[in-house]
Amino acid sequence: MNLDIPLTTIVDNSHGLRLVEPDSQARRRSLHLLFEEADRGRFHVRAWGDALAEDGGGAYAGWLELSRMDVHAIVDEVMRTWNVSFLGYQEPGTIGTRRYPFSDHADLTADRLTTALDARTRELARAGHKLFRALFYSGDWALKELGDAVSAALRTGPQLISVHSEDLFVPWPMLYVPPSDIVLGQASATWDPEGFIGCRHLIEHNFRRTGPGWSPAIAVGERVRAGVNVDRNLDVQFPESPTVDPLIKMFEEYCQVIVREDRQRLADDLSADDFADHFVYFGCHGMVARTDHPDRQAYLVLTDREPIYTSDFRYWLELRPLSSRPMVFINACQGGRMSSQFYTTFARIFMQAGANCLIGPQIDIPPAFAAAYASAFVSKVMTPGSRVGDIVQELAKDFLLRQGNPLGLAMLVFRGLDAHFAA
DSSP states (O other): OOOOOOOOOOOOOSGGGGOSOTTSOOOOOSEEEEEEEOGGGOEEEEEESTTSOOOSSOOEEEEEOSOHHHHHHHHHHHHHIIIIIIITOOOTTOTTTTOOHHHHOSOOTTTTTSHHHHHHHHHHHHHHHHHHHHHHHSBOHHHHHHHHHHHHHHHHSOOEEEEEOSSOOOOGGGOBOOSSSOOTTSTTOOOOGGGBHHHHSEEEEEOSOOOTTOOSEEEOSSSEEEEEEEOTHHHHHOTTSOOHHHHHHHHHHHEEEEEEOSHHHHHHHHTSTTOOOSEEEEEEEEEOOOTTOTTSOOEEEOTTOOEEEHHHHHHHHHHSOOTTOOEEEEEEESSSOOOHHHHHHHHHHHHHTTOSEEEEESSOBOHHHHHHHHHHHHHHHTSTTOOHHHHHHHHHHHHHHTSOOGGGGGEEEESOTTOEEEO
8 A cells, every 4th residue: 555645844954053062963065066186187176965956967067277386376366355454454644653454453443434444445356356266267167157156146145165175275355246146357346245255154164083082062160171282472573453362351251261482381281191172263374385385384383482393383282182072273373474385284284183173364464353253253162062164154244244354354264163072
């Protein structure tokens, strides 16, 4: 006997799914993007997920004709736009006072209605759109079809996006997709805040799986144990925007805090069998190799000013994996030319050692904004059930729309949209 049993499946791929039990598993991603470097330096690009229209024509996949160096050149152009047109903008007529309105303050409410801010943000949108078009339209007809499908999905509504790549690293939240196919090259072109991917969508960069046992929930006891690794010289260098002491006091409100200021202390603790940080925070200078010395390693500097190279972290963590599965936040301030490669290197090392996720800015971050962002992030992530991806997207939107500051879009999450602290 055949019975017709009505079945109804309701799928909600929006980030409204934040009202889930805090110990549940990762949410279903609505859009996956995969970039794999293949023959002749080209990238094979694939896209799948519930956000894409199914027309029965098979999977979306195409070939990006740009090489890794070609893509990184465009990424560098985006970085320069942010660093020069926004952070480096000096208010006319203030040569002697060195007033950089978009670097000196985190809250730009007083400046948000000025022509300068609107024009600068339009430049950021234009650079982000240029990079998006390069990634999804500089290839064969199949890539252009994929690009149209991805554009439509991003315009339809908020998505949970996971980018998978071991080969290509891009400041994904900075990409820009206008509401319609308009040309942003004209000086009079308008920009929409929600055109920035990091403002409207939740997005993460993923590496290959690091083995079984990973969970978005970071198990803690009565209090989160936070390792706060800092460079007190920041407060000497930037006395008008003190960063270190206020952040330590803020962490102490929520956590059991371990302050580290020198390379040896960090080495001793990371190499110890009883290392138990749930949250590893770096508030310090960061250095990355210059283009004329690509063989030099990226490194961090604490108060003792002893370089801590990526090879140091790799050495320490290979000997003692991170059994506490911590959340890592590297909030490196202006210390050189930041790049996506800088945080990618650290993210890969920490995650291979067992870290739950990593958060970090993709460009030079002024101390004033670094402190404001860290304070807002920590206060939110300590709320039971709060997830990293939702917080990063919420802060990007809040800083841009309420405080007139687009720097929240510089924050990228590596494998952590659902990361949270749980009892």
